[in-house]
Amino acid sequence: MTAYDPNNVFAKILRGEIPCFKVYEDAKTFAFLDIMPRAPGHTLIIPKAPARNLLDVQPDDLAEVIRTAQKIAIAAKTAFAADGVTLTQFSEAAGGQEVFHLHVHIIPRHVGVAMKPPASVKEDMAVLKQHADKLAAALDQ
Structure with missing residues (x-):
């Protein structure tokens, strides 16, 4: 298996070298908005x-x-009045992964509204x- 690259874009976000729209952080995880969202509220969750x-x-x-x-x-469903959510995770290039730091996508969904194409x-x-701000406020409820 290929080794983890500490210079990937998400590692740089964690170190504060690249700005992001943070919505949540705790001792083990960090969540921020995807800048090319497939739907409003599209959030990425990464481990610190x-x-x-997923494989390592x-x-x-x-x-x-x-x-x-x-x-x-749960917060995204409330904040964006979504009918549901899509959760995705891609591992390795053949699986669709583009940034090689584990991340999970949470995408609020509405019935009858297609997601934008990725990126x-x-x-x-x-x-x-x-x-x-809307998502962070829903997390505080």
Whole structure:
């Protein structure tokens, strides 16, 4: 298996080297908005521990990521008046992974509304700020 690269974009976000729209953080996980969302509120959850993907993450770190994913999914459903959520995780290039730091996507969904294609449209920063604030507020409830 390929080794974890500590210079991947998500590791840089964790170190504060690249800005993001953070919506949640605890001792083990970090959640922030995808800048090319497939739907409003599209959030990424990552472990703070280095892990390339599902295939090499420590089980305890994975459990924390899933706990946070559930918390974000519940808040996103409320914040965006969603009918449901889509949770995705890709491992290795053949599985669709593009950033090689484990991450889970939480995408609020509405009946009859298709998701945008992956990595297709970079969202306006003001809109992302509004969405981050809306989701963070729902997490505080």
